[in-house]
Amino acid sequence: MNFVESIRIKRIMPCVADPAKIRVIAGADRELGEILPYLDQRIPNALYSKKSGFLTYKRGVSLITLHAIGEIAMAQIADESDANAILEEIKDKINETFEERDQIDLTTQKKRVTVGPLDLYGYLPKTNCKECGEATCMALAVKVLNQERSLDDCLYLSEPKYKCARDTLVMLLKSAGYDVE
Numbered sequence: 466m467n468f469v470e471s472i473r474i475k476r477i478m479p480c481v482a483d484p485a486k487i488r489v490i491a492g493a494d495r496e497l498g499e500i501l502p503y504l505d506q507r508i509p510n511a512l513y514s515k516k517s518g519f520l521t522y523k524r525g526v527s528l529i530t531l532h533a534i535g536e537i538a539m540a541q542i543a544d545e546s547d548a549n550a551i552l553e554e555i556k557d558k559i560n561e562t563f564e565e566r567d568q569i570d571l572t573t574q575k576k577r578v579t580v581g582p583l584d585l586y587g588y589l590p591k592t593n594c595k596e597c598g599e600a601t602c603m604a605l606a607v608k609v610l611n612q613e614r615s616l617d618d619c620l621y622l623s624e625p626k627y628k629c630a631r632d633t634l635v636m637l638l639k640s641a642g643y644d645v646e
């Protein structure tokens with residue numbers, strides 16, 4: 466028996482941080498909360514928050530977030546066909562994990578994901594405008610990782626067009642264990 470029968474795209478939006486990519490919201494045909502802790506054990510670089518009800522992980526340059534309510538958000542996706550292929554992969558992973566859930570030890574501690582300056586730089590505006598007080602966006606990325614500065618120091622990230630980029634930066638930092646909202 467499958468845990469999930471279908472996952473369908475609900476919305477496709479542009480990803481302003483990278484105009485060549487899209488952001489996708491999809492919906493599964495049921496809630497996912499029950500399977501998320503098992504997926505956390507099966508996806509090595511995943512971050513799972515039971516309290517917030519989500520699991521997020523990087524897949525290449527893309528960032529995938531599965532919400533307990535059954536919604537799936539994907540950022541930095543090449544196109545709709547790429548999105549459908551990834552959703553099919555997620556569905557298979559969920560069903561495979563569900564089938565093997567009795568062999569998964571939920572008490573195993575996981576290692577943190579490593580995030581470097583280039584990972585953050587990829588989602589910053591990359592204009593080197595210096596308004597944050599740093600000479601370059603890369604310099605801000607390094608300082609955010611050193612916890613000397615925060616994402617809020619780049620005012621551009623609060624603009625609606627950078628929402629996708631900011632959400633991705635927050636997920637990346639959280640997956641590396643940073644306390645960031």
Ligand code: SF4
Nearest residue numbers: 593594595597602619
């Ligand atoms: S304010 Fe933002 S766009 Fe400007 S240099 Fe700093 S990080 Fe880059």
